[in-house]
Amino acid sequence: xxxxxxxxxxGFISVSLFAQQNVKLKKKDRRRDVExxxxxxxxxxxxxxxxxxxxxxxxxxxxSGYYDSLLFHRVIKxxxxxxxxxxxxxxxxxxxxxxxxxxxxxxxxxxxxxxxKKGVIAAARQGDDxxxxxxxxxxxxxxxxxxxxxxxxxxxxxxxxxxxxxxxxAHREVYKTVGGTPQLDQNYTVFGELVSGLNVVDKIxxxxxxxxxxxxxxxxxxxxxxxxLIKRKKQY
Numbered sequence: 001x002x003x004x005x006x007x008x009x010x011g012f013i014s015v016s017l018f019a020q021q022n023v024k025l026k027k028k029d030r031r032r033d034v035e036x037x038x039x040x041x042x043x044x045x046x047x048x049x050x051x052x053x054x055x056x057x058x059x060x061x062x063x064s065g066y067y068d069s070l071l072f073h074r075v076i077k078x079x080x081x082x083x084x085x086x087x088x089x090x091x092x093x094x095x096x097x098x099x100x101x102x103x104x105x106x107x108x109x110x111x112x113x114x115x116x117k118k119g120v121i122a123a124a125r126q127g128d129d130x131x132x133x134x135x136x137x138x139x140x141x142x143x144x145x146x147x148x149x150x151x152x153x154x155x156x157x158x159x160x161x162x163x164x165x166x167x168x169x170a171h172r173e174v175y176k177t178v179g180g181t182p183q184l185d186q187n188y189t190v191f192g193e194l195v196s197g198l199n200v201v202d203k204i205x206x207x208x209x210x211x212x213x214x215x216x217x218x219x220x221x222x223x224x225x226x227x228x229l230i231k232r233k234k235q236y
Contacts, residue, residue, distance in 0.1 A: 030049070032059075032231060033230050034046075035228050035229075038225060041197060043201065044230070045195070047121075048190075048193075052109075053109055054191035054192075058192075063229065066139065067224050070083055070085065078146065079205075080146070081145065081204045081205055082141070082142040084101065084139040085139075088100070093221075094212065096213050103138075106137075109191065117174045117193075118144055119193050120193045120194075122144065122190045145179075146179045146180035147179050148175065150176065151172070208220075
């Protein structure tokens, strides 16, 4: 992928990553959660069965070890934390990131029931100017931190950012109490959510970031040490 920022995204860099596409998923894999062991703590994700293309793609990448040692290369407080660029694995300090990833895309799975509440995981993608179909990039993802909104602010988001799309009442209530990024709804595929580790997301989101050419990259590397499938628990 190239520059998978959420609002301004450019073209693709081909990466020879056929191995992860050949990883076979077992039925039990789809009933497992994903644990991201990071330098700032552990995050546990549960992927949605209602977005099977994104679920299976992410599981294959995790099983192949794709995310091991990658950085959270783009962090914006009260917005989101982003990872999944393979170029970040050995990137020196100050290097701009956000361009790397496999050379395939995933068809959008925009579901009216899924929205950008705090703690969801969603797929980054190229912008509408070159990607009007809203296809997702293959590997880069973001976890929403977001913020809370008032009714007036949500009205503005609907009118300006969502071009008239009306947020369901239940979603508005979550945005007013729990928080999130409603401006991204129905534009990026949400495919899972955290069941543990919101405190880790908050910790990562509060880190100091660059204002230079590597804009929004943490000044001190925040790394996914290991991504792995774990047995799903009823409670965490």
